[in-house]
Amino acid sequence: MRVRPTRVRRLRIRKAIGNAVLATAVLAAFAAYLTIQKNVTLVVDGRPESVRTLSASVGELLSVTGISLDGQDEVQPPPSTPLSDGMTVVVDTQPLTATSIGGRADVGVWVMEGGADASVSPAVGRAETPLSAEGWAGTSRIVHARVVVTGKEHDVLTNARTVGALLSAMGIRPDPSDRVRPSLQTPLHDGSLVRLLNVEIRTRRLVKAIPFHTLTSYTDSLAPGDVRITADGAPGSLLELYRVKTVDGEIVSTTLVRRSVLEEAQPRRRLVGRADDGVHGTETGEASWYSFAPGSGFTAAHPWLPFGTVVTVTNVANGNSIQVVINDRGPFGGRIIDLSEEAFSALASLGTGVIDVRLTW
Secondary structure (H helix, E strand, C coil), X not given: CCXXXXXXXXXXXXXXXHHHHHHHXXXXXXXXXXXXXXXXXXXXXXEEEEEEECCCEHHHHHHHCCCCCCCCCEEECCCCCECCCCCEEEEECCCCCEEECCCCCCCCXXXXXXXXXXXXXXXXXXXXXXXXXXXXXXXXXXXXXEEEECCEEEEEEECCCEHHHHHHHCCCCCCCCCEEECCCCCECCCCCEEEEECEEEEEEEEXXXXXXXXXXXXXXXXXXXXXXXXXXXXXXXXXXXXXXXXXXXXXXXXXXXXXXXXXXXXXXXXXXXXXXXXXXXXXXEEEEECCCCCCCCCEEECCCCCCCCEEEEEECCCCCEEEEEEEECCCCCCCCEEECHHHHHXXXXXXXXXXXXXXXX
C-alpha cells in the first residue's frame, strides 16, 4: 500500500519533536547535576585528593567513599556539617603519622612525619555509587611547603593561600618583633620555604667591682720618702644594664643601656714625706676621655680637686706627660680622671679608650 507524502511528513515531524524533548530533558538533567555536584578536597591521613560529589553532608561523603570511622578517628569539619563546593574535609585515622593542626574548616595544615618524602600527589581516586559524581577530579590546590620555626623544620601540606594564612592555621601568632620570611602577604606555591625567626629583647643586669685607687698626700711631718698608710682602700660596685637581643635563642647583640654606681670605691690613703720637688699630691688609676668637656684645650674632670688646679697627667705605659686644668666634676665609678679629647689624644689614641695614669699636683 502506498503512503501519501503528507503522512510521511507528519511522522518525521513527530519524531523530530520527540528527539528535541528528549534532548531538552537530558540537558536539564545534566544542568541540575552540575548544579548540585561539589568539588571537595578530601584529606585522609595526610593524603589529599580532589573529589566531585553529590553528597549533601560530610558524613554522606565519607559513607559513599567507603570511609568508616571509629571512636578515635578525627573528622574536620564534623560529619553533620553540610557540604559545600570548595570545602576541605580532613580525616585523621593515624594521629601519630599525620596531625591536623588547622583550626578552620576552609584552611588546613597537615604536618607530615618524614616530611622530606611527603607527596602532594592525589591518592587513588575514590569512586562513589554508580549514579553519583566521579571520584577523582585531578590534582587539588594543596601545596607542599617547609616551615622553619625557632630552628625546627616542619614539612606540611596545606591549602592556605598565603604565608600569613598558613601560620595562622598552624596556631602561630608572630610577635611584632619576630621576623617572617617571606612576608605574611606572600602567596604560597609548591616547595615554598617559610621561616619564622623568634626575636626576643630582654634586659640583663651585671654587677661589676670598682677597683680602689691610691691617694697620696705629702707632708713635712715625715722624713722625705717615708710612707704612712692612713686608710685601707675598699672596692665599690657598679651596676650595668644591657639590652640583649636573641634570635631563635641565640644572642646576636648586646647593647649597654645604663651604668650606675651602687657603692663608691674607697681610696687607699697614704702620707709621704715631702721632698723639695714642689709636688703636693699624687694619685694613680685609670683615665678616659669625653667629648662634651666644657671649654676647650687641655682640660679635665676630677671628683674633688678644686677648679683651676693644674694637674700633671702621665701615661704609665709610655711615660708621656701633659698638664691639664680641672674645670669639671667626675668621673664617679672606677676612673680617677676624665680628660678632654685634646688632652687624651696627646697621651694615647682616642681608640684606646682607657689608660693607666699617674696624677701629680
